[in-house]
């Protein structure tokens with residue numbers, strides 16, 4: 279499947295639903311970042327930007343990237359309308375072929391799953407290298423399928439956070455795993471339904 283297929287799929291997914299007026303931040307982002315001093319953050323696969331807007335509202339300078347131009351344009355529009363246009367750079371990137379420039383205090387990848395060609399381990403390795411010393415890489419993956427997910431593959435396998443860390447393969451002399459667990463939470467879907475879901479949370483700090 280080509281990169282054009284991925285582009286068409288993700289743009290179609292966003293274009294098929296109305297733009298979120300007030301996209302919400304992810305729970306694991308809020309629990310990880312609350313209390314950290316603001317710095318520069320990179321949001322990989324930002325979607326319509328609930329995380330980016332929340333971070334910018336707390337003083338972070340955000341680079342937010344997604345393969346979907348529809349999602350990126352929606353985020354840029356919301357950022358401008360909330361007076362956060364200077365703080366959020368929303369860019370279209372296919373992370374399979376390009377990675378944003380810059381050095382960051384935090385790189386966040388929430389639910390960066392795709393059925394299309396995407397070398398996630400390589401993307402997350404690049405993310406680790408884009409951290410400043412002391413910076414954090416937060417990878418939050420699905421550990422179960424929500425009833426409203428676009429991906430209802432009954433054979434889906436959810437690699438554990440430790441498996442994800444091993445796949446990324448960052449040198450333990452310079453990157454330390456600070457968190458690798460599978461907490462549960464009550465999630466709310468786009469139509470207001472709720473369900474219990476599992477997250478796979480991996481937090482890696484660059485120490486050198």
Ligand SMILES: C[S@@+](CC[C@H](N)C(=O)[O-])C[C@H]1O[C@@H](n2cnc3c(N)ncnc32)[C@H](O)[C@@H]1O
Nearest residue numbers: 288323324325344345346372373374388389392
């Ligand atoms: C499941 S959504 C998660 C969106 C957002 N992070 C959130 O938590 O709501 C996955 C996102 O990854 C993006 N994505 C998928 N493949 C990508 C790629 N190759 N490059 C950049 N973004 C990609 C999709 O467009 C989509 O917005």
